[in-house]
Amino acid sequence: MSANTPVIELRNVDKSFGPIDVLHEISLKVRAGEVLCLLGDNGAGKSTLIKTLAGVHAPTRGEILVDGKPTTFDGPRDAQDRGIATVHQFGGTYPLMSIGRNFFLGMEPTKGFGPFKVFDRKKANQIAVEEVQKMGITRITDGDRLVGGLSGGERQSLAIARAVYFGARVLILDEPTAALGVKQAAHVLRIVNEAKKRGLAVIFITHQVMHAMTVGDHFAVLIRGAIAADFRKGEKTREEITDLMAGGETMADLEASIEGYMETHEGHPPKVATAD
């Protein structure tokens, strides 16, 4: 396997639910240490695509390749076992549980023997705090703190650090910055960069073009279930990408028509059309 083989690749993947086609001929690939940004407006098929990548849905047609080999996932657990980790918008964390317990959920370190195996709280807390700090969140110092007391960005970071620690090779981030403020979003973007530096293949789903441009190496725009554009970093400007996402009706056209109207109407913006 050469270093250039994509960690995960979709080839002409279609997905339909009964008579409704949701994805058409999706082809994309991500290599290790690369961030692929999937851009799309609401309803473009982003979440179906994520679920297909994460093993929740099987493709109707087409194939998924992991390390260049055609693969079918038996379910989300199978995909996880192959190193494909999905982090959802709210991080899949449990607000009323401590950081250490959250981090090791389902993989608890224990000490002792037989029926007296005890959850090793000290070790869990220590590793969790270390891993989160390595990701650049230095504000977290106490593994006993409840996750509900963390900010949205910190919760995302915790979930990402967890995926990285448990050996994820592909990180699917589902709108990680959508619900966050500017500062928190910057936090998460820094962590995406960190994951990339560590050689993970990152699939970053968003509709915020600015966030995508900050970390992305490779971009794909999804419109009505098909890939409308596929380009690399620096090939398109922010305006062009926004226009693509809006589905053809270009922002520039819209702006021009508003400006034109204002020039001819003494600076008033256009009135909302009323029915006669």
Place this chain on the structure above:
Amino acid sequence: MDMISSLFRRPAAASVISLIGVLFFYVIFGGVDLDKLSGAASWVNYAARIGIVALPVALLMISGEIDISIGAMIPAGAMTTAIVAGHYELPMIVAIIAALAVGVLVGLFNGLLATRTSVPTLIITLGTLVGMQGIVLAGSKLLTGAASVPLTSPAWAKTVFGDFLFGGSHQVVIIWWIILTAVFWFFAHQSKYGNWIFAIGGDKVSAKNAGIPVDKITILLFIGTATSASFVGMCHAILFNSAQVSGGMNDIFNIIVSVVVGGVLLTGGFGSILGVFVGTITFAIVIKGIDFTAIDRNWANLIIGVMLLIAVGMNETFRKKALTAVTKKKKG
């Protein structure tokens, strides 16, 4: 100060304060002699009876579900024991196994319905509650012709399940209660399975994605509640040498109030076994301790109602405190 504030953040905080509050109230307004109260058996016996069921109910509620069929399972356990050992005169060990088996079966039924359907467990177990009441009453009439069945227990069964300690008036179930509290505490707070139960109550879908066998654990928790209720009924039948068909409606609410006062969040994901233990004691002291006061015992329910609201209010506050707490803000 740091220690005090961290105590307040524990799920058991409100139950401890409730206990102290109730004791103060009884001493100041009821003229209770604390020596007499702490030596009395009535409230300890009662606490053990509801406490043994409150422990598994607490775990189930932490996982985000509820079981009210426990109300029917206490008489069901008692009647099964009495019918098998008393009416059919089979060996006591058969009766004990039968009583526990009834608990396992009903728990399994509840658990399977809870995991296979999307019906809320309040409704599912309401169904089993009423259904089991019918089965116990009709079954008892059909098999024995009466709604009250006497039995005689061998000495060993008396010693283990239904006797008084040291010839006094404390029942042996108190020992069971204390042992079970230790077992449940270990299970909930020290083992990894406890972690899973908290996670299920926090976010079921994410817990499933993290590879936790959510359905299996839910079914086991339902088996735990029904079986422990039937165990309590069995102990009672052995202690009093008889069993009656009864509704057991009071027990449902008493047990759930104890659990909630003990700091368990009704929607799941938060709580502690220690808190439930203290909550049970508090509840038992309100109900049975009122006899030691100058207060008319009919006021007991009012006190319970007020205590429940105050405890839940405190739980809310303390939980918020726990969430916003930034422990180590010290620099350097």
